[in-house]
Amino acid sequence: MKLVNQLLVLFTLCIITCEISSCSKEENKKPDTEQPVPEPEPTPEPEPEPAPDDFKLQGSMQAAQQLVGKDYKEIHKYMRSYGWDYSEHPNSSDKDHKDGVHCEVIYDRTIQQYVFKFISHANADALDGDRGKLEDRQRNEMKTQTTAAWYKLNGNWDEWQRLEWKFRIPKDFRPSTSFCHIHQLKAQEGNNGSPLITITPRCNSNGSNRRVQVIHTGDNSATSKGTIIDNLPLSDFEDEWIQVETEMHFTHDGTFSIKMTRISDSKVLVDKAFTNIDLWRKGAISIRNKFGIYRSFGRKMESIDDRPTNGIKDETLQLADFKIYEKNTNPKPESYD
Numbered sequence: 001m002k003l004v005n006q007l008l009v010l011f012t013l014c015i016i017t018c019e020i021s022s023c024s025k026e027e028n029k030k031p032d033t034e035q036p037v038p039e040p041e042p043t044p045e046p047e048p049e050p051a052p053d054d055f056k057l058q059g060s061m062q063a064a065q066q067l068v069g070k071d072y073k074e075i076h077k078y079m080r081s082y083g084w085d086y087s088e089h090p091n092s093s094d095k096d097h098k099d100g101v102h103c104e105v106i107y108d109r110t111i112q113q114y115v116f117k118f119i120s121h122a123n124a125d126a127l128d129g130d131r132g133k134l135e136d137r138q139r140n141e142m143k144t145q146t147t148a149a150w151y152k153l154n155g156n157w158d159e160w161q162r163l164e165w166k167f168r169i170p171k172d173f174r175p176s177t178s179f180c181h182i183h184q185l186k187a188q189e190g191n192n193g194s195p196l197i198t199i200t201p202r203c204n205s206n207g208s209n210r211r212v213q214v215i216h217t218g219d220n221s222a223t224s225k226g227t228i229i230d231n232l233p234l235s236d237f238e239d240e241w242i243q244v245e246t247e248m249h250f251t252h253d254g255t256f257s258i259k260m261t262r263i264s265d266s267k268v269l270v271d272k273a274f275t276n277i278d279l280w281r282k283g284a285i286s287i288r289n290k291f292g293i294y295r296s297f298g299r300k301m302e303s304i305d306d307r308p309t310n311g312i313k314d315e316t317l318q319l320a321d322f323k324i325y326e327k328n329t330n331p332k333p334e335s336y337d
Contacts, residue, residue: 055325063114067105083150093132115320141292154286155250156333162325168318175201178296190283210234218278254279
C-alpha cells in the first residue's frame with residue numbers, strides 16, 4: 001500500500017512539471033513587446049509609361065521567293081502591288097542596255113530573307129544609261145508610286161514620316177567623284193530638280209577617301225545646308241547589312257534625323273538629328289522616296305564608244321525590308337508652296 005501511494009505522488013508530480021514546462025514554452029512564443037517591430041519595405045513607384053508613338057504603318061515590302069529567276073517586268077508588277085515601282089532602269093528603253101539584268105531577287109543567309117539585288121554596268125561591253133539617254137549619268141532605281149492611291153507612302157505637306165530599310169554594298173565599291181546616290185527624297189511636282197536628301201558614297205579622283213555623305217538641298221540656295229554628314233568610312237559599310245532609320249517632318253521649317261546601324265555587331269555608324277531644315281519644294285504635292293544606284297560618269301558622253309572618266313565600274317546594291325510609318329497624316333494633299 002505504501003508503495004502504491006509513493007507511485008501516485010510521483011505520477012502527480014510529473015503531470016504538474018509537464019504543465020509548467022508547457023506554459024513556459026507558450027510564454028516564450030509571445031512576442032517581445034519591448035523590441036521595435038520593423039517597418040514594412042516601401043512599395044516602389046511604378047515606372048512611368050513610355051510616351052505613345054503616334055506613327056502608324058502605312059506600307060511595307062520585302063522581296064519574295066516567287067521572284068527568283070524572274071525578269072524586271074515581274075519585279076515591277078510585284079512592287080506595284082505594294083505601292084512601289086521599278087520603272088527607272090536601263091531595261092526601260094531600246095536605246096539603253098535593254099538586254100542586261102539590272103535587278104534580281106536572291107536569298108540572303110545573313111538576314112534570312114529574299115532581297116532585291118540592283119546591278120549597274122560600266123565595263124568595256126556594257127555601259128548603262130539613264131532610261132535611254134547616254135549623257136552624263138546612269139540610273140537604276142525603285143521608288144514609291146506617285147498616284148493619289150499611294151500618296152500615303154509619300155511625304156505630304158506637314159506630315160511626319162519614318163522610313164526603315166536595309167542595304168548592303170559590296171567590298172571595294174567604287175563611288176563616283178561626283179554624285180552616286182543610293183537613296184533620295186525627291187519631289188514629284190513643282191520644283192522637282194535636286195533631291196531634298198541623299199545618301200551618297202563618294203571618293204577622290206584617284207579612288208581614295210572613300211566615304212559616305214548625307215546631303216541636303218533646300219527649296220533654294222538660301223535654305224540649302226549642303227553636306228550635313230561627311231566622312232563616314234565606306235569600309236565600315238562594305239559587305240555588311242546596314243539598318244537605316246530616317247525621320248522627316250515635311251515643311252520648310254522641318255526636321256530630319258538618320259540612324260544607320262551595322263547589323264552584324266549592332267554598331268551605330270551614325271545617329272544625328274537636324275532641326276530648322278527645309279524639307280519641302282515649292283509647288284509639290286508629295287515627296288517620294290527612291291532607292292538604287294544613280295551615279296555620274298564624270299563627264300557628258302559624246303558617243304556610245306565613250307567611257308566614264310571617274311573610275312566607276314560594275315557595282316551592285318542589295319536592298320531589303322522596306323517600312324513606312326507616318327503621323328499627322330495629310331490624307332488629301334494638294335500643291336503647296
